[in-house]
Amino acid sequence: MFRIRRIYDNTLAIDREAIEQVQQILRSQFSAISESEITSLAQKLSNPLKYRFRTILFIADDMKLRVKGFALLNHAPDLGFCFLDFISVDPKAAASGVGGALYERVRDEARTLGDNGIFMECLPDDPKICQEEATVKQSRARLRFYERYGALPIIHTAYETPLKPEYDCPPYLVFDDLGSGQPLARATAREVVRAILIRKYGKACPAGYIEMVVASFADDPVQRRGPRYIKKEPIKVHPVKSLEKLIGLIVNEKHDIHHIRERGYVEAPVRIASILKGIEPTGLFERLPARHFSERHIKKVHDPKFVDYLNQVCTSLEPGKSVYPYVFPIRNAARPPKDLPVRAGYYCIDTFTPLNRNAYRAAKGAVDCALTAAQLLEKGYRLSYALVRPPGHHAESRVFGGFCYFNSAGIAANYLSREGRVAVLDIDYHHGNGTQDIFYQRNDVLTLSIHGHPSFAYPYFSGFSEEVGEGAGRGFNRNYPLPEALDGIGYRPVLARALKRIRAFKPHFLVVALGLDPAKNDPTGTWSLSGADFEENGRMLGNLRLPTLVVQEGGYRTRSLGTNARHFFLGLWTGMHGNNRR
Structure with a gap:
């Protein structure tokens, strides 16, 4: 078993380890490559402009994170072509389909980037120009592999001319038109070849060599060699959905144990079913089970006394009985009452968020989902979604309220902060007072x-605009309070300002507290955002191209929840994986 995933940079430990394994494969299987080129791989991934190619690395690894193969693709966005620099498979994994899966992923990437084809080099299969019998044998196997996809060597050019007369086995230039059947124009080929020789080989080319090779491309359109190994039509390729293109979905499976029927309580279990009905048909999601985490992750964010109280009072309540706070410690907050139900007001900010036997368990389950989804980002997913209830963004470090008990998004953000900077963007209709309080x-x-x-x-x-943080946190909290009547057109410029601040912060992760209550006719809001607005908002967020965890918060109009959630995630995915990718 193996999985395909893209390595974007060396921020995460899992990716640093993968890069090191790829470098070891390069050293062991490609003796001609210099050590400086091998060691520069991480820098090429994080700083592509320096090298005039955007380096894209795909790996195939197993559940123990052992790299079974990799493909290193160079994209030239200025000229719109891809150059496959390396593709290599562990000999032990060669028969398991790793090579084919990697190459299919490379082809899918080239199409996504809007390129017309992939160029690559392959050592010759002709013993007249390559004296090494083993190399010829290996080249024949490699060219047979490429022929399956319709990728063939370009002929009638001087590309095979060695850099020095004494060099043996000069490479062919192979072109894969991605099944389009479109001919390769001479002018395009000349631009591409010049770029490859300058950017890949640079000063190693003798004077006049590059122009000689470029000028040798005389055919228009450029001609390719006929198939030698595969006589039938090229195979039909099904795009490979690698890990970073999936949205990891973690659902709080036992959320419905917390179901309040009295007082017009709108935070109901049907919310989850409505959202799932809307998003699952998209095919973007991979549903995974939640892991269980220690309470210590909650107590790193919430006051341990508050956490213990919530556990104790919920456990002590009779099934079916709810306690609503009704006495609040304005006069003497330092001396809470002994009776646990009466003490609820000591830890709450309103009178409509009940405590019952299952409130703690459901809230703890939501935290487990958010932490599981956060871990997916550490494992190579670029997008993950914790679909939970009860919500959490109103829960402060030592109080609950607003249907919220534990701040799942805040706990997940704190967990991810071990790896690097985190930005938390709350797009619920209501202010994320709890998240503000925790990180203020x-x-x-x-x-x-x-x-x-x-x-x-x-x-x-x-939630006032002047609340900007305190102490070390001053300047690291931003509120954007908006008017009572608002549509998507009025919303988006404000979202753009928030995203500009996020870009300036340069976080390693983004946590989105997703509220669907800005929607038209939501019973708890006054705005009128449509499905199209949610899609555009999602696309703007996806354009940040950050590993992103989405944690569900509010949204209570069940008739439109699924539709709006679907639009949001379609936009988010498109923004993350659209043509102008990093």
Whole structure:
């Protein structure tokens, strides 16, 4: 078993380890490559402009993170072509389809980038120009492999001219038209060949060599050799969906144990079913089970006394009974009452968020989902979604409220902050007061919230624009309170401002607290965003091209939840994986 995934940079430990394994394969299987070129791989991934190629690395690894093969693709965005620099498979894995899966992924990437084909070099299969019998044998196997996809050597040119007369086995230039059947124009080929020789070989080419080779491309269109090994039509290729193109979906499976039927409680289990019905038919999601995590992750974000209280009071309540806070410690907050139900007001900010026997368990399950989804980003996914209830963004470090008990997005952001900077963007209709409170004095987690102005929207006492953080965190909290009537056209310029701040922060991860309550006719909001608006918002977020965890928050109009969620994730995926990718 193996999986295909893209390595974007060396930020994550899992990717650093993979890059090191690829470098070892290069050393062992490609003796002609210099050590400096091998060691520069990580820098090429993170700083492509320096090398005039955008380096794209795909690996095939197993569940123990052992690299079974890799493909190193160079993209020239200025000329719109791809050059396959290396593709290599562990000999032990050669019969398992690793090579084919990698090459299919490379072809899919070239199509996504809008390129018309892939160029690559292959040592000759002709003993007249290659004296090494073993090399000829290996080249025949490689060219047979490429012929399956319609990739063939270009002929009638001087590309095979060695850099020095004494050199043996000069490479063919092979071209794969990606099955388009479109001829390769001479002018295009000349531009591509000049770029390959200058950018790949540079000063190693003797004077006049590059222009001689370029001028030798005289046929228009360029001609390719006929098939020698595969006599039938090229195979039909099905695009390979590698790991980074899947959205890891973690659902709080037992969320429905927390179901309140009284007082018009809108945070109901049907919300999850409505969203799943909307998103699963897209085929973008890979549903995975939640892991269970220690309570210590919660206590790193929430006051341990608050966490223990929530556990104790919920456990002590009779099944079916709910306690609503009704006495609040304005006069003497330092002395909470002994009776646990009465003490609820000591840890709550409103009178409509109940405690019952299952509140703690459901909230803990939501945290497990968010942490599992956060781990997926560490394992190579670029997008993950924790579909949870109850929500969490109103839960502060030591209080609950707004249907929220534990701040799942905040706990996940704190977990990811071990790997690097994190930006948390809250796009729920209501201010993310809990997330603001948790990170208000920290500068490694940037918190931003776009919401209805607290003069009319819950939680009323926070979310003002002048709340910018304290101490080390000053300047790392941003609030964007907006007017009571708002549509998508009015919303997007504000979102653009928030994204500009995120780009300036240069985070390693993005956590999105997704509220679908900005939608038209949501019972808890006043805005009128449509499905198309959610899609465009998602696309703008995806254009950040950051590993992104989405944690579900509000959204209570069940008739439109699925539609709006589907549009949001379609936009997010398109923004992340559109043509102008990093």
